[in-house]
Amino acid sequence: MKTYSLKNISDKTLNRLFSRPAVDSSRIQKIVKPILEDIKQNGNRALFKYAKKFDDFNGKSFLIHQTKITEAAKNIDKELKQAIDTAFSNIYKFHKRQKPKSYTLETAGGIKCRRSFIPIENVGLYIPGGSAELFSTMLMLGIPAKIAGCRRVVACCRLKDNKVSPALAYSVLKCGVNEFYNIGGVQAVGLMAYGTNSIKKVDKIFGPGNQFVTAAKSLVSIDSAGSMIDMPAGPSELLIIADKFANPSFIAADLLSQAEHGKDSQVILITTDEKFAEKVSNEINKQIQTLPRRKIAEACLKSSFILLVDKIDDAISLSNNYAPEHLILNLRNAKKITGKIKNAGSVFIGEYSTESLGDYASGTNHSLPTSGYSKAIGGVSVESFMKSITFQEVSKKGFEKISPAVIKLAEQEKLQAHANAVKIRISK
Amino acid sequence: MKTYSLKNISDKTLNRLFSRPAVDSSRIQKIVKPILEDIKQNGNRALFKYAKKFDDFNGKSFLIHQTKITEAAKNIDKELKQAIDTAFSNIYKFHKRQKPKSYTLETAGGIKCRRSFIPIENVGLYIPGGSAELFSTMLMLGIPAKIAGCRRVVACCRLKDNKVSPALAYSVLKCGVNEFYNIGGVQAVGLMAYGTNSIKKVDKIFGPGNQFVTAAKSLVSIDSAGSMIDMPAGPSELLIIADKFANPSFIAADLLSQAEHGKDSQVILITTDEKFAEKVSNEINKQIQTLPRRKIAEACLKSSFILLVDKIDDAISLSNNYAPEHLILNLRNAKKITGKIKNAGSVFIGEYSTESLGDYASGTNHSLPTSGYSKAIGGVSVESFMKSITFQEVSKKGFEKISPAVIKLAEQEKLQAHANAVKIRISK
Numbered sequence: 001m002k003t004y005s006l007k008n009i010s011d012k013t014l015n016r017l018f019s020r021p022a023v024d025s026s027r028i029q030k031i032v033k034p035i036l037e038d039i040k041q042n043g044n045r046a047l048f049k050y051a052k053k054f055d056d057f058n059g060k061s062f063l064i065h066q067t068k069i070t071e072a073a074k075n076i077d078k079e080l081k082q083a084i085d086t087a088f089s090n091i092y093k094f095h096k097r098q099k100p101k102s103y104t105l106e107t108a109g110g111i112k113c114r115r116s117f118i119p120i121e122n123v124g125l126y127i128p129g130g131s132a133e134l135f136s137t138m139l140m141l142g143i144p145a146k147i148a149g150c151r152r153v154v155a156c157c158r159l160k161d162n163k164v165s166p167a168l169a170y171s172v173l174k175c176g177v178n179e180f181y182n183i184g185g186v187q188a189v190g191l192m193a194y195g196t197n198s199i200k201k202v203d204k205i206f207g208p209g210n211q212f213v214t215a216a217k218s219l220v221s222i223d224s225a226g227s228m229i230d231m232p233a234g235p236s237e238l239l240i241i242a243d244k245f246a247n248p249s250f251i252a253a254d255l256l257s258q259a260e261h262g263k264d265s266q267v268i269l270i271t272t273d274e275k276f277a278e279k280v281s282n283e284i285n286k287q288i289q290t291l292p293r294r295k296i297a298e299a300c301l302k303s304s305f306i307l308l309v310d311k312i313d314d315a316i317s318l319s320n321n322y323a324p325e326h327l328i329l330n331l332r333n334a335k336k337i338t339g340k341i342k343n344a345g346s347v348f349i350g351e352y353s354t355e356s357l358g359d360y361a362s363g364t365n366h367s368l369p370t371s372g373y374s375k376a377i378g379g380v381s382v383e384s385f386m387k388s389i390t391f392q393e394v395s396k397k398g399f400e401k402i403s404p405a406v407i408k409l410a411e412q413e414k415l416q417a418h419a420n421a422v423k424i425r426i427s428k
Numbered sequence: 429m430k431t432y433s434l435k436n437i438s439d440k441t442l443n444r445l446f447s448r449p450a451v452d453s454s455r456i457q458k459i460v461k462p463i464l465e466d467i468k469q470n471g472n473r474a475l476f477k478y479a480k481k482f483d484d485f486n487g488k489s490f491l492i493h494q495t496k497i498t499e500a501a502k503n504i505d506k507e508l509k510q511a512i513d514t515a516f517s518n519i520y521k522f523h524k525r526q527k528p529k530s531y532t533l534e535t536a537g538g539i540k541c542r543r544s545f546i547p548i549e550n551v552g553l554y555i556p557g558g559s560a561e562l563f564s565t566m567l568m569l570g571i572p573a574k575i576a577g578c579r580r581v582v583a584c585c586r587l588k589d590n591k592v593s594p595a596l597a598y599s600v601l602k603c604g605v606n607e608f609y610n611i612g613g614v615q616a617v618g619l620m621a622y623g624t625n626s627i628k629k630v631d632k633i634f635g636p637g638n639q640f641v642t643a644a645k646s647l648v649s650i651d652s653a654g655s656m657i658d659m660p661a662g663p664s665e666l667l668i669i670a671d672k673f674a675n676p677s678f679i680a681a682d683l684l685s686q687a688e689h690g691k692d693s694q695v696i697l698i699t700t701d702e703k704f705a706e707k708v709s710n711e712i713n714k715q716i717q718t719l720p721r722r723k724i725a726e727a728c729l730k731s732s733f734i735l736l737v738d739k740i741d742d743a744i745s746l747s748n749n750y751a752p753e754h755l756i757l758n759l760r761n762a763k764k765i766t767g768k769i770k771n772a773g774s775v776f777i778g779e780y781s782t783e784s785l786g787d788y789a790s791g792t793n794h795s796l797p798t799s800g801y802s803k804a805i806g807g808v809s810v811e812s813f814m815k816s817i818t819f820q821e822v823s824k825k826g827f828e829k830i831s832p833a834v835i836k837l838a839e840q841e842k843l844q845a846h847a848n849a850v851k852i853r854i855s856k
Contacts, residue, residue, distance in 0.1 A: 023652070026651075079836055080837075089535075094535050097531050103525050107521045107791035115522075115526070120804050121770065122803075132841045132843075224801075228801065232652065257846045292842070342546055346819070348820055349820065350822070355846075357539075357820065357827075360834045362535060362822065362830065363820070365818065371652045374815065376631040376655070378816030387802065387803075389772050391774070392774070393778055394790065395780065402785060404511070406787075409508075409511050409512070412508060412511075412595055413560045414720070416719060417719055418788075421681040424677055425678060425780060
C-alpha cells in the first residue's frame with residue numbers, strides 16, 4: 001500500500017486518493033434496463049430465460065419448498081449451529097430496541113394527532129449466493145424483518161448446485177422466511193419488484209449484490225410500478241484511524257479483511273506515525289501471501305492508501321468528509337473522539353473491535369451505506385422494515401379554533417377549494 | 429363523478445378504476461437526464477442557461493440575500509402572520525416528539541453496542557413556486573430540519589417577479605434556512621444534487637414538484653455523484669370512505685379540495701349508500717361551478733369515481749390495496765376502524781377532520797407518499813433529516829467469548845481474511 005503525507009500533497013491529489021474506484025453506474029444501468037423491462041412485461045417466461053442464460057438454471061420452479069429447507073437444516077453441524085445461534089441472539093438483542101413507538105398528542109385543544117408505525121407487508125431480501133451463500137446477510141435482513149412483524153418475507157438466493165446449504169437453511173428457518181426462491185442477479189430483483197402470475201410482488205427490496213444487482217435495485221426504485229429499496233449499495237469500504245499504540249499486524253489484518261471483499265473495494269489507513277505506517281505496510285505484504293482471495297485483495301490495494309497526518313483531528317475531518325461504510329478507531333483515546341464522528345456506517349472502537357465482529361455477530365447490522373451515502377442514511381434497521389402513518393381527529397371545538405388560520409393560509413396559496421372544505425363546515 | 433357498484437363490475441374494471449392516471453416516468457426521465465448531465469458537468473453556466481430558457485430568469489445570481497428576506501418578512505400582514513404562527517406551533521409540537529433516541533446496550537458480556545442519531549449536515553428543500561409560492565411546504569420541510577438540527581439548510585424556490593413574498597420570507601426566517609436560491613424546476617434539483625463552484629452540494633433533497641422535478645429527483649437519487657431524496661413524489665390523491673351519516677356537501681368539498689391540485693390527481697369515494705353517493709355527486713356539480721381552478725378539478729374528476737360497496741370492510745380492504753396518500757374516514761364509527769388501516773400517508777378521522785387542516789396546520793406533515801408508496805414509506809418526519817450510526821466497543825473478555833463463533837461463520841462463508849483478523853488477536 002502506498003503511503004502519502006497530507007502536508008506534501010496537493011488538494012487535487014488528496015481528492016483523487018479519496019475518490020472511490022469509479023463505477024460507471026450509468027453504463028451498467030443501460031445493460032440492466034431492458035432485462036428488467038422484459039421481466040416486467042413477460043414475467044415467468046423472461047425470468048426462466050435469464051436464469052438459464054446468466055446462471056445456467058434448468059429447473060422448473062424457483063421456489064424451494066419449506067420441507068426441503070427443513071430437511072437441509074437438520075444436517076447443520078453442531079459448532080456452526082451454535083455460532084449462528086450466538087450471532088442471532090446478539091443481532092436480535094441489538095435490533096429489538098429499534099422498534100419505533102407510536103404516539104398521540106394534542107397539538108392544540110381538540111386537535112388530536114397520532115403517528116403509528118406499521119410493518120411493511122411484503123418485503124424481499126436479496127441474499128448473495130454463488131460460491132458461498134451469505135447466510136450472515138440472511139440474519140442481518142431477516143432478523144429486523146421478523147422484529148418489525150412483516151407479514152410476508154420473501155428471500156432470493158442463487159443456490160450452488162440448486163441445493164440450500166444447512167447454514168442458510170437453518171438461518172432461513174430462524175428468521176421465519178415465508179417464501180424462498182432459488183434465483184439471483186437482476187432476475188431476482190425483477191421477480192421481487194414486478195412479481196409474476198404466481199408470485200406477488202414486494203413493496204421493498206433489501207440486500208447487497210454485485211454492480212448489476214445494484215443497478216437493478218436503483219432502476220426499480222424509480223419506477224412507480226417497481227419497489228422501494230433499502231439503499232443504493234456500492235463496493236465495500238473501510239477507513240482506519242490508528243496511532244502508534246495500535247498493533248501493526250492487527251491493522252494489516254483488518255485492512256485485508258476488507259480488501260478481500262472485491263477488486264473495487266477500498267481500504268484506507270490514516271495515522272500520525274510514519275514508522276507505524278511502514279510496519280503496517282510490511283505486515284500487509286506478509287499476511288497477503290497466504291490468503292485464498294489474494295488476487296482480489298491485491299487488486300483492491302491498488303486503489304487503497306496510507307495517509308500520514310499531523311493530528312488525529314485531521315484524520316477525523318478527512319473521514320467525515322469521506323463518510324466510510326466501516327470506520328475503525330484503534331487509538332489510545334478512541335472513546336473520547338467518537339462524538340466527533342459525523343458520517344460513517346458502523347464504527348469499531350479499540351484494539352479488539354475488528355470489523356469481522358460486526359460483520360457477523362456483535363449485534364450491529366452489516367448492511368451499511370457505501371459510496372459516501374452514510375452522509376444521508378444509516379444501515380438497515382427495524383425501522384427500515386416499517387413505515388409510519390399519521391392520523392388526526394379534530395373535534396368541533398378544535399375545528400372552530402383552527403379554521404380561520406387554515407382558510408387564511410389556503411387562500412394565500414390560491415387554493416380556494418382547500419379553503420372551501422373548511423368554510424362549508426363553519427355554517428353548520 | 430361516475431358511480432360504480434363493486435358487485436356489478438369485473439376485476440378488470442376494478443383494477444382499471446384504481447389505477448392512477450398514467451405518468452410515463454421513463455419518457456420524462458429521458459428529457460430530464462441530459463439537462464442534469466449538463467448541470468453536473470458545467471455547473472453555473474448550465475444553471476443560468478436553463479433558468480433563462482425555462483423560467484425566463486435574467487438575474488446575475490440565484491442567491492437571495494438574508495437582508496432581502498428580512499425586509500420582505502416585515503411586510504407580512506398581521507392575520508397572515510398569526511395563521512403561520514399557529515401552523516408553525518402545531519407542526520413543531522407534533523414533530524418534536526419524533527426525534528429518535530440513541531441507545532447503548534451490551535449484547536453479550538464485554539460487547540457494547542451503540543446506535544446514535546445524527547442530523548444530516550446538508551439538506552436541500554424544494555419549494556414549489558410559480559403563481560403562488562407554497563410557503564406551507566417551507567414549514568412542512570423546514571420545521572423537521574430545524575428540530576433534527578441540520579447544520580446547513582438550503583431552500584430553492586422560483587420566485588414570482590424575482591421577489592420573495594412576505595409569507596414565504598416569514599416562513600423561511602422562522603425555519604432558519606441558511607441559503608435561499610431563486611431557482612426552480614430541474615435546475616434547482618441539479619443545483620442541490622451536484623453543487624457548483626460557489627454552492628456546496630447537499631446530501632439529501634426534499635420536497636414535492638411537478639413531473640419534471642420528480643424525474644430529476646429520481647435520477648439524482650440513483651447517481652452516486654448525486655443526492656439521496658425524501659421519496660419519489662407523484663400526483664396527489666385522496667380516498668374517502670363515508671357512510672350515509674356523513675354530510676354530502678362536506679364530502680363533495682373534500683373531494684374538490686384535492687381535485688383542484690392537478691389534472692393528474694385522483695379522488696375516490698367509497699360508500700355503502702347509493703342515495704348518499706347521488707347526493708355527493710350533485711353537490712360536486714354545484715360546488716365546482718365557482719371554483720377558480722375549475723378546469724383542473726374537472727380534468728381530475730375524469731379519472732376519479734364513486735364506488736358502492738356492501739360493507740365498510742370491503743372499502744377498507746380496497747383502500748389498503750390502493751394505499752392512498754390521504755384517507756378520510758367520515759363514518760359513524762370511524763375511530764373503531766383506524767386499526768385496520770395498513771397503508772396510507774395521512775388519515776383524517778370524523779366529520780370535522782377535513783384534509784385541508786392537515787395540509788396546513790393540524791400538526792402532521794403534508795409531504796406524503798403518493799402512487800402507492802405508502803405501502804413502504806411514511807411521510808416526511810424528523811427522522812427523514814437524520815441518520816443513524818452504530819458503534820461497537822469490544823473488551824478483551826468480550827472478544828474471547830465471541831471470537832470462536834465469528835471465525836466459524838467467516839470460514840463457512842469462505843472469507844479467510846475476515847477470520848484472520850480475529851485469529852491474529854487471539855494469540856496476543
